[in-house]
Amino acid sequence: MQLRDQVNSAIKTAMKERDSERLSTLRLINAAIKDRDIAARGEGREDGVGEDEVLGILGKMVKQRQESARAYEEGGRIDLAEQERTEIGYIEDFLPRQLNDEEIDKAIEGAVEEAGAESIRDMGKVMGALKAKYTGQMDFGAVGPKVKARLS
CATH class of the missing domain: 1.10.1510.10 (Uncharacterised protein YqeY/AIM41, N-terminal domain)
Structure with a gap:
């Protein structure tokens, strides 16, 4: 539904x-x-x-x-x-279950590999991949700094 x-x-x-x-x-x-x-x-x-x-x-x-x-x-x-x-x-009640920190870290790793990201310049690709798969399941404002730290 x-x-x-x-x-x-x-x-x-x-x-x-x-x-x-x-x-x-x-x-x-x-x-x-x-x-x-x-x-x-x-x-x-x-x-x-x-x-x-x-x-x-x-x-x-x-x-x-x-x-x-x-x-x-x-x-x-x-x-x-x-x-x-x-x-x-x-x-x-209408949003999917929020991911915990461990699941967010795994999702970031998966998105980095999927996008072939190597530097901070690829952050947009990684965030786009995360938003495509995990909309409503994580706070992207909080995830952004984690992605940035991972790519730095």
Whole structure:
């Protein structure tokens, strides 16, 4: 089942269970996907966005909420930080399992070999290979420095 269908199914379930907090987050996810679909159609892609792009959207939504939660904590608004963390949980239900450090290191090694990377100039190739295979499974902001260290 596609992520888009999973989200729609979860919306129906949340409506039946009258879970308004979960429902509002699911509707935000659905709206973000539809917004990206509209933009893709404007670029000439009639099919809209694919699974990889949906995973990217979800990953971006998680990252935004993590930053907001940190800002709320720094501002002393623990209640709002908790709300953001709750939304993160709802969004992460649709993301694949995150890789641990050991699995990330193996993935980096595999991508370096696959791309034939030898120097820091090949970092883009390695990151592209990682993004193609592991979208939604790792934080590429944190992986970038590891790739850079490996290629240096």
